[in-house]
Amino acid sequence: MDLGIAGKTALVCASSRGLGRxxxxxxxxxGARVAMAARTERPLEEAAREIGALAVKADVSLEADRVALVQRVVAELGPVEILVNNAGGPPAGRFAAHDVEAWRDAMELNLVSAVHLTGLVLPGMIEAGSGRIINIVSIAGLEAVDDLILSNASRPAVLGWTRALAREVAASGVGVAAVCPGLFLTNRIRQLVKIRAERSGMSDEEALSSWASTIPSGRLGRPEELGDLVAFLASPRAAYINGAALSIDGGLVRRLS
Ligand SMILES: NC(=O)c1ccc[n+]([C@@H]2O[C@H](COP(=O)([O-])OP(=O)(O)OC[C@H]3O[C@@H](n4cnc5c(N)ncnc54)[C@H](OP(=O)(O)O)[C@@H]3O)[C@@H](O)[C@H]2O)c1
Known part of the structure; x- marks a missing residue:
């Protein structure tokens, strides 16, 4: 199936490894013309070289970096037609582990970064009468996940904003959607597995397979499965999907709506 996005300018945030990559x-x-952003220059440049993308060093939790990132992409590749909002996950831990600064940081990292980046590209999309914004969120936006209280508070906010914004801009031809990954074996999940292993006295391998055994599909997700979903959502083929939060989790989430 030709997705019809060849030649489109796409900015993928937090993309030197893992799901963003x-x-x-x-x-x-x-065939999209892709710009990739992350904080650490070397792995970002290596990944961008392999993929044939533009690498732009940027910390999406910093307002000035977000502005400079979009300016650079527009200057080198033209107006952003596809925006993939992604960032690292907020620190794991229970309520008592986080001070008020950690709460502010989590909202800045996962909500404000996406809101601001979107605000920087949306006027151009509206003027063009097209554009797709895809927010990488988490199943922690759909149900409570142990040890991820910062995520459980900040992710639903992103889903609420996704839904509301989609309704505001749909008539202009711009689409907004969210994807909610379950468990994909990336650095982020390795860190969370370590915490579970320490608490339960299991080895990392045991903690990982015990967690994975809760997935109805019987396996972890492959990052490329999420990448392909995002490419589809970024395409005109998905034009009628607007405001949705799509789980990609092998059947892990139990909620009904
Ligand atoms: N993996 C999963 O199963 C899963 C499930 C649900 C939700 N998620 C969420 O999906 C997102 C991506 O996760 P992942 O598993 O792909 O993580 P990952 O493998 O740790 O990769 C994170 C990527 O984001 C970049 N990054 C982190 N903080 C950044 C920042 N402030 N500004 C710019 N780039 C930043 C990292 O590069 P630098 O460190 O060099 O910046 C790296 O390229 C996270 O929010 C995570 O919580 C993941």
């Missing part, structure tokens, strides 16, 4: 890879494979 897989999104960049899938979009590039479909």
């Amino acid at each position: 897989a999104c960049a890879q899938s979009l590039a494979r479909e």
Whole structure:
């Protein structure tokens, strides 16, 4: 199936590895002109070279970096037509582990970064009468996940904003959607597995397989599966999907709506 995004300019945030990188890879494979952003220059440049993308060093939790990132992408690749909002996850831990600064940081990292980046590209999309914004969220936006209280508070806010914004801009031809990954074996999940292993006295491998055994599909997700979903959502094929939060989790989430 031709997704019809060849030649489109796509900005994928937080993409030197893991899920963001897989999104960049899938979009590039479909012929999009991709810009990738992350904080650490070397792995970012290596990943961008492999994928054939533009690398822009940026910390999406910093307002000035967000502005400079979009300016650079527009200058080098033209107006952003596909925006993939992604960032690292907030620190794991229970309520008592986080001070008020940690709460502010989590909201800045996962909500405000996406809101601000979107605000920087949305006027151009509206003027063009097209554009797709995809927010990488988490199943922690749909149900409570142990040890992820910061995520359980900040992710639903992103889903609420996704839904509301989609309704505001749908008539202009711009689409907004969210994806909620379950368990994909990336650095982020390795860190969370370590915490579970320490608490339960299991080895990392035991903690990982015990967690994975709760997935009805019987396996972890492959980052490229999420990348391909995002490429589809970024395409005109998904034009009628607006405001949705799509789980990609092998059947893990139990909620009904
Ligand atoms: N993996 C899963 O199963 C899963 C499930 C649900 C939700 N998620 C969420 O999906 C997102 C991506 O997760 P992942 O598993 O792909 O993580 P990952 O493998 O740790 O990769 C994170 C990527 O984001 C970049 N990054 C982190 N903080 C950044 C910042 N402030 N500004 C710019 N780039 C930043 C990292 O590069 P630098 O460190 O160099 O910046 C790296 O490229 C996270 O929010 C995570 O919580 C993941």
